[in-house]
Amino acid sequence: MGTQVKDVVIKPEAPSVLLLDKHADYIAAYGSKKDDYEYTLSEYLRVSGIYWGLTVMDLMGQLTRMNQQEITDFIKSCQHDCGGVSASIGHDPHLLYTLSAVQILSLYGTVDVLDVDRVVQYVGGLQQEDGSFAGDKWGEIDTRFSFCAVATLSLLGKLDAINLNKAVEFVLSCMNFDGGFGCRPGSESHAGQIYCCAGFLSLTGQLHQINADLLGWWLCERQLPSGGLNGRPEKLPDVCYSWWVLASLKIIGRIHWIDKAKLRSFILACQDEETGGFADRPGDMVDPFHTLFGVAGLSLLGDEQIKEVNPVLCMPEEVLDKLGLHPDLLS
Amino acid sequence: MHGRIKIKTTVQQEEEKRKERERKLKIYVTARDAIFSKRKNGVLDDEALQLTQQLLASNPDVATLWNYRREILLHLETIREEDDVQKMYDAELSFLESCLKVNPKSYGSWHHRGWVSARLPRPDWARELSLCDRCLSLDDRNFHCWDYRRMVVKMSGVPVDQELQFTDRLIGSNFSNYSSWHYRSTLLPLLHPESPEPHSPCQQASHSSPLTSPQTHSHRVCEEQLLKEYELVQNAFFTDPNDQSAWFYYRWLLGRAEREEMISCVFVSREEERVAVAFSRPVNASSSGLILVLDGQPQRVEWRSIHPRFKHSPVWICKIPPGTISDISNEHNLTVHWTEKHTHRDCALYTGRSESWCRDSATDQELFRSELSVEKTSVLQSELQSCNQLLDLEPQNKWCLLTIILLMRALDPLGYETETLSHFQTLKEVDPMRSAYYSDLCSKFMIENTILKMEYAEVRVFSLSDKNLTSLCHLDQLLLVTHINLSSNQLLRLPPEFAMLQCLEVLEADNNAIENLEGLYHLAKLQDVSLKNNKISKLSDLQPLTSCPKLTRLDLRGNPVTQIVNFQSELAEVLPSITDLLF
Ligand SMILES: [Zn+2]
Numbered sequence: 001m002g003t004q005v006k007d008v009v010i011k012p013e014a015p016s017v018l019l020l021d022k023h024a025d026y027i028a029a030y031g032s033k034k035d036d037y038e039y040t041l042s043e044y045l046r047v048s049g050i051y052w053g054l055t056v057m058d059l060m061g062q063l064t065r066m067n068q069q070e071i072t073d074f075i076k077s078c079q080h081d082c083g084g085v086s087a088s089i090g091h092d093p094h095l096l097y098t099l100s101a102v103q104i105l106s107l108y109g110t111v112d113v114l115d116v117d118r119v120v121q122y123v124g125g126l127q128q129e130d131g132s133f134a135g136d137k138w139g140e141i142d143t144r145f146s147f148c149a150v151a152t153l154s155l156l157g158k159l160d161a162i163n164l165n166k167a168v169e170f171v172l173s174c175m176n177f178d179g180g181f182g183c184r185p186g187s188e189s190h191a192g193q194i195y196c197c198a199g200f201l202s203l204t205g206q207l208h209q210i211n212a213d214l215l216g217w218w219l220c221e222r223q224l225p226s227g228g229l230n231g232r233p234e235k236l237p238d239v240c241y242s243w244w245v246l247a248s249l250k251i252i253g254r255i256h257w258i259d260k261a262k263l264r265s266f267i268l269a270c271q272d273e274e275t276g277g278f279a280d281r282p283g284d285m286v287d288p289f290h291t292l293f294g295v296a297g298l299s300l301l302g303d304e305q306i307k308e309v310n311p312v313l314c315m316p317e318e319v320l321d322k323l324g325l326h327p328d329l330l331s
Numbered sequence: 332m333h334g335r336i337k338i339k340t341t342v343q344q345e346e347e348k349r350k351e352r353e354r355k356l357k358i359y360v361t362a363r364d365a366i367f368s369k370r371k372n373g374v375l376d377d378e379a380l381q382l383t384q385q386l387l388a389s390n391p392d393v394a395t396l397w398n399y400r401r402e403i404l405l406h407l408e409t410i411r412e413e414d415d416v417q418k419m420y421d422a423e424l425s426f427l428e429s430c431l432k433v434n435p436k437s438y439g440s441w442h443h444r445g446w447v448s449a450r451l452p453r454p455d456w457a458r459e460l461s462l463c464d465r466c467l468s469l470d471d472r473n474f475h476c477w478d479y480r481r482m483v484v485k486m487s488g489v490p491v492d493q494e495l496q497f498t499d500r501l502i503g504s505n506f507s508n509y510s511s512w513h514y515r516s517t518l519l520p521l522l523h524p525e526s527p528e529p530h531s532p533c534q535q536a537s538h539s540s541p542l543t544s545p546q547t548h549s550h551r552v553c554e555e556q557l558l559k560e561y562e563l564v565q566n567a568f569f570t571d572p573n574d575q576s577a578w579f580y581y582r583w584l585l586g587r588a589e590r591e592e593m594i595s596c597v598f599v600s601r602e603e604e605r606v607a608v609a610f611s612r613p614v615n616a617s618s619s620g621l622i623l624v625l626d627g628q629p630q631r632v633e634w635r636s637i638h639p640r641f642k643h644s645p646v647w648i649c650k651i652p653p654g655t656i657s658d659i660s661n662e663h664n665l666t667v668h669w670t671e672k673h674t675h676r677d678c679a680l681y682t683g684r685s686e687s688w689c690r691d692s693a694t695d696q697e698l699f700r701s702e703l704s705v706e707k708t709s710v711l712q713s714e715l716q717s718c719n720q721l722l723d724l725e726p727q728n729k730w731c732l733l734t735i736i737l738l739m740r741a742l743d744p745l746g747y748e749t750e751t752l753s754h755f756q757t758l759k760e761v762d763p764m765r766s767a768y769y770s771d772l773c774s775k776f777m778i779e780n781t782i783l784k785m786e787y788a789e790v791r792v793f794s795l796s797d798k799n800l801t802s803l804c805h806l807d808q809l810l811l812v813t814h815i816n817l818s819s820n821q822l823l824r825l826p827p828e829f830a831m832l833q834c835l836e837v838l839e840a841d842n843n844a845i846e847n848l849e850g851l852y853h854l855a856k857l858q859d860v861s862l863k864n865n866k867i868s869k870l871s872d873l874q875p876l877t878s879c880p881k882l883t884r885l886d887l888r889g890n891p892v893t894q895i896v897n898f899q900s901e902l903a904e905v906l907p908s909i910t911d912l913l914f
Contacts, residue, residue, distance in 0.1 A: 005573075037352035040359065044393040090367045091395040138398060140442045177516035177583040186481050188474050188513045208613040208643040213775070220768050221575065232472070233509045233575050238333070257771070259764040272337070285335040331640070331826050 006236050007224040008281050014269035018298065019276060020305060023291055024062040026276030027053045030288055031066075046088040047078055049288055051100035056292040058107055058316050059299060059307045068108060075101050076113050082125075083118030084136070094136045095126060095148040102152050107319055116156055123149050124161045131166030132184075142183045143174050147196035150203045151313060154325060159203070168206050171197050179214035191222060191231035195244040198251045199312045202327040207252070212330055216254035219245050227262030228281070238280045239270045243293035243314075246300050250311040253330035260301050267294050267301075362386050370399050375406040384426060391430050391437035401446065413452050420451045428462065435466060441475045445482055456487030471501060472510050491522045506567040509576040516583060523556035552584075558710060560584055565717055568730070572721060578730040585737055594676040596690030596810055597667050598833065601659065601680065603855045604651045606632075607833045608667050608676075609690070609810050613643035620670035623649060625656070626663055638827040638852055645807040646831045659683060686834075692786045693779075693808055711742050729762040736776075744780055751776060770801040770821075782808050791834070796820065806831045813856070818842050823866075825850040840865070841886075846872065853878045864889035876906055884911040 030053060033039055042049060050071060057063050078085045078101065084093025085101040098119060105111045126134045126149065133145040146167060153159045173185045174197065180189025181197035194215070201207050222229040222245045228237025229245040242263060249255040269282040270290065277286030278294030292314070299309040308317040312327040320326065340348065362382055369379050380403055383396045390396075404423065408416050424447055430440045448454055463480040466473060484494060495518045501511040552560070561584065567577035596609035606623060608616075616634040623630045630651065636644035656663050662682045668675040678689040715738040722731045732754050739747035755773040759766040781795045782805060792814040800820035806828045809815070814837045822843040829850025836856050841863035848867070851857065857879040867873065868891040876882055885906070887893055893914040895901060902912065 035356070037356040037359075040356055041390065044390075044395065086395075090363075091393075092398050094394065136394075136398075138401065138442070138446070140438070176513065178513070178579055182474070183478060184481075186517050187478050188510050190474060205642050213772070217768060218579070220765050223764055225764075232474075233579070234472070234507065254768075257765060257768040262764065279337070280333050283337060284333075285337050287332045289332055331828070 005224065006230075006234060007226050008228065008237060010226055010266065010269045010282055014282050015271040015273050016265060016268050018268060018303065018305060019271055019273065020060055022273070022276030023271075023278070023295065024057060024060050024065065024276075026286065027057055027288060027291060028062070028065045043088040044091060045097075047075065047085060047097040047104070048087065048100040050074075051103050052288045052292040054104055054107055055315060056288070056295050058319070059292075059295050059309060061307065063107065071104065072108065072110065072113050075104060079114050079118075081118075083115065083120070083122030085114070085119075092136060093122070095123065095133065095145045095152070096135065098122065099148040099152045102155050103313070103315060106155050106323065107315065109319075109322065111156060116158075120153065120156060120158045120161045123152050127162050127167065131163060131168070131170035133167070143171055143181060143193055143200070144183070144196045146171050147200045150200055154203045154327070155313070155323065157323075164204055168201070168204055168209075171200050172206075172209055178218045179211045179216075180218055189218065189232070191219070191229070191241050191244040191248065194219070195248045198248045199327070202251050202312045202329065205328055207328050207330050210252055210330075212252040212254060216249060216252055216257055219249050219252075220254070220257035223258045223263065227259065227264075227266035229258070229263065236281065237266065239267055239278050239290045239297065240280065240293045242267060243297045243300075246297055247311040247314070250300055251327075251329055255300070264298065264301050264303075267297050270294060359386070359390075366396065366399065370402075375403045379403055387439075388426075388430060388433070391434050391440045394439050397439050397443045400443070404447075404450075408450070417452050420447050423447050431466065435470065435473055436475055438475065441479050445479060448483070449486070454486075456483055459483045460487070460489070467501070471505065471508050474510065477510055477514070491518055494518055495522060502563070502567070506570055507574040507576055509579070512576050512580040516580065519552045519556060519560070523553045525551040525553050557584060561710070561714060565714075569717075569721060572725050572728050572731060575730065578734060581734060582737065585734075585741060592672050593674055594667055594669055595807075596688060597665065597676050597678040598686070598688040598690075598810060599651075599656070599663075599665055599678055599680050600686045600855075601656055602685055604653060604656060605648060605855065606651060606665065606667070607646060607648045607810060609646045609807050609831075610669075611645070613641070613645050614647075614669075615643050616647040619672075620668075621647065622668040622670060623651075624666040624668065625651065630655075637830040637833070638850070640827045640849075644831075646810060646833070648833070656680060659685065688811060690811075693782050694786050708742060711738055714738055715742065727761045729758055732758050732761070740776060744776070745783060748780055767801070770799065774798075774800045774802050775804050778803070778805050785812075792816075796839075803829065810834065813837070815839070818861075823847070827852065830854065838862075848872060848875050851875045851879060855880065857882055859884040861886040862890065863887070866890065867892045870895065870901055870905055873902070873905060880908065882906070882908055885909050886913040888913050890914075 054063065054066055054071070057066055075085070077089055078097070080086060080093045082093060085098040086093045087097045101114065102111060102119065105113050126136070126145070128134060128141065132141045133149045134141055135145045149162065150159060150167065153161055171181070174181045174187065176182060176189045178189050180194045182188050182190060182193050198210065201209060222231070222241070224230060224237050226237055229242040230237050231241035231244065246255065246258070246263070249257060267278070270278045270280070271294070272279060272286045275286060278290045279286045280290050295306055296309045296314055299306040300311060309315070310317050310320050310327065311329070313320065362385055366379065366382050366386070380400060383400050386393065387396050404419065407419060411419065424444065427440055427444045427447065430437065434440065448459055460480070460483050463476055463483060466476040495515065498511045498515045498518065501508055564577050564581045564584065567574065568581070590611045593611050594608060595611050598607040608621070616636070621634055623632050632649035632651065634647045634649050636642065637646045637648060638644070660682055663680040665678045665680065666675050676689060678687055680687040715735065718731055718735045718738060722728065722735060725731060736751050736754050739751055752773070755769055758769045777795060777798050777800065781793060785793055791812050793809055793812045794816040796816050797819040800817065800822055803822065803826060809832050811834050812832055813834050815832065815835060816839040818839050818841040820843050822840065822845055824845055824847035825840070827849050830852040832854065834856055835854050837859045838857065839861045841861055844866050845862060846866040846868065851860070852875050858881050860876070860882060863886050867887065870892060872892065892898070898914060899912065902909070
């Protein structure tokens with residue numbers, strides 16, 4: 001019962017050059033089909049969708065093509081009395097969209113559009129006895145939300161608003177035998193979760209707690225013969241996992257442990273030459289989520305046509321420079 | 332957004348699809364608007380439950396709809412009899428089961444199921460456990476379901492050994508199941524914890540104790556059980572030598588316990604009026620209550636980490652008030668207290684001595700060896716034999732090669748050095764994508780071996796030239812080294828950690844590709860630096876050297892920086908202390 005390596009085959013005719021203009025056109029047009037079925041159906045994550053689109057446009061030097069006024073008004077209208085931000089009007093506030101909103105406004109340098117004090121209060125109010133964070137008042141616990149909390153507060157310069165020691169203790173209690181992290185104590189390691197926990201430990205100045213050699217080995221073993229990276233053993237490669245893994249490796253100072261050239265060709269092969277945008281895998285449908293992580297991944301790999309991206313916050317470094325925010329990276 | 336294959340369509344198909352989407356959009360928007368308006372009006376009734384059910388059945392990720400359902404259920408709970416509440420929540424669980432069938436990976440559905448289960452007046456955990464069994468039989472890697480299972484197990488007090496048997500079953504039917512191996516790694520330390528006494532038999536954990544805390548990453552497994560696990564894993568990798576799950580698990584089994592938190596070295600220098608303290612792991616001295624007591628008197632000192640880049644560092648330094656220890660005819664006794672960990676370390680500076688230290692050597696701590704006790708070397712030896720057999724069958728198997736290297740290190744790192752190096756060579760050839768990882772790991776092992784050799788020889792000279800070193804590590808172990816030779820390797824930099832070599836006088840690092848000297852920072856004794864044939868290209872790259880007061884000799888031959896116009900005078904301006912410059 002030998003295991004077959006799950007992977008994709010990149011066809012020789014797959015795109016091998018970066019089609020930046022097409023991607024910018026794709027993102028610019030995406031928000032204009034507001035009564036499209038797919039678009040409407042994704043309203044439950046709209047604010048995050050805007051973050052993906054704006055960030056990738058900024059990384060490509062095309063931020064001015066987006067309608068700042070409209071976006072800012074929309075974000076403002078999504079803040080609730082409790083301080084939290086919802087994905088869209090009529091939806092409930094949640095840490096996921098609160099972070100996205102703060103990231104969006106940070107790109108524009110206008111976080112004051114929100115009632116910042118209330119945002120800070122909202123985030124602080126979601127911390128639990130054990131240091132963990134609930135995503136919203138309904139109590140789902142996940143290390144993703146620990147990341148959302150400290151990322152939001154870091155961007156607002158208010159990291160002291162929570163019990164940091166407890167928060168760190170909880171995230172460390174999610175560390176596994178393979179050096180990775182899961183959603184909750186006892187949960188299996190997963191690249192997305194590892195990214196959140198490595199990012200969390202970077203923002204809280206605790207990266208020395210990571211076993212970087214062990215985790216780095218697990219992470220670099222995510223690279224498959226196609227060059228793409230998967231999120232867990234025996235899974236298919238994916239552009240978004242390529243970002244979670246690559247950014248985690250960058251944070252723990254081990255990005256040279258993967259084959260950069262092969263990853264680059266995998267990411268480029270996930271472009272759609274007709275429509276612009278990136279898909280999860282070659283030949284699949286594109287979306288803004290994978291478009292951001294494709295472009296951000298290429299930036300981490302050193303592509304000079306793209307602005308430098310910060311591996312912890314997935315935003316342009318120049319934006320964080322202005323904020324004086326420089327999350328730790330291991331050397 | 333995942334796994335949707337792009338299909339070529341004709342104009343007519345496109346038109347049909349457009350119409351279909353428009354129809355679906357209308358249905359969705361109508362239902363959504365109806366729901367939102369009901370909620371706005373504070374309506375919490377059965378009709379709202381039905382409407383949200385309609386949408387959630389196909390869109391389980393719309394979190395707000397689950398929230399509204401919970402509001403309704405909580406309200407109905409207050410106005411209904413217990414039996415009706417039970418029925419209401421049972422119906423909710425049936426609905427959820429149908430949602431999970433359509434979309435087994437929705438965060439929203441699983442969280443809601445947990446919420447409902449916790450609110451049931453008469454919870455049926457056995458049913459929940461069997462739901463998990465069914466779900467995992469369809470996809471044994473679904474981490475949502477695994478997490479839900481752990482919650483159910485915790486809530487209902489399923490004994491740990493029963494869960495371990497569950498993983499036995501799953502692994503028995505399919506070795507290639509990373510999730511099961513992972514689960515095992517959390518269960519074993521609960522059931523068979525490592526005994527506090529290194530050589531006593533396993534502690535008898537109560538087999539029927541409920542699984543209360545699944546978190547055990549720092550805990551280890553007792554030796555007796557470890558040996559049984561070795562057997563299980565061997566079965567797995569002999570059955571399928573390319574399945575990474577078993578190999579990852581095996582490496583964990585071979586690993587050693589985390590080092591105890593302690594002060595591993597105290598060093599004091601009369602001339603520099605300075606104390607350096609090394610810890611077994613990075614700490615923040617300013618926040619962990621580090622106190623220096625000199626001849627019975629607590630001293631007011633300021634601790635600084637070895638490099639401004641580190642808030643946490645394994646080595647910390649402080650200056651002693653001027654004049655206190657400078658008279659060579661006096662004897663002094665130092666104690667460093669680490670109040671946070673209730674531990675301390677003494678160090679005596681005798682008359683006539685200019686420096687002194689007290690420390691654990693790497694050999695004492697078996698720092699670089701496996702955690703298995705020496706008595707069980709025979710077991711490791713037989714593990715190595717098995718892996719060698721497998722390698723005969725599968726000479727290209729990278730997992731096997733790497734494991735053999737690890738076993739050899741656990742057994743006899745110096746004795747197996749040549750074989751280890753040759754296996755690393757093969758590894759880089761069979762798995763070129765990860766060659767940089769193997770190079771760094773090999774560098775680490777070579778450094779460990781050199782530290783061991785240095786300690787056996789009782790010298791303060793660390794020499795590791797011409798060994799393809801690509802990175803540096805364990806530099807905290809080199810605190811007392813006075814001479815280091817790293818020439819003819821592939822180093823790109825002397826990282827900030829290099830500043831831990833607090834006693835360094837002579838550095839040779841010729842013939843590398845070094846372009847960054849960040850780690851040559853405040854090295855008080857450094858006199859002689861040879862960096863021939865490296866990649867130092869700017870004067871500013873030499874900036875860190877300005878913090879080394881005793882530096883007089885610098886060899887920069889064969890570096891691009893020497894090509895700068897007026898190099899000698901420019902350098903004299905930056906580093907006036909250099910009297911012997913070669914370029
Ligand atoms: Zn993806």
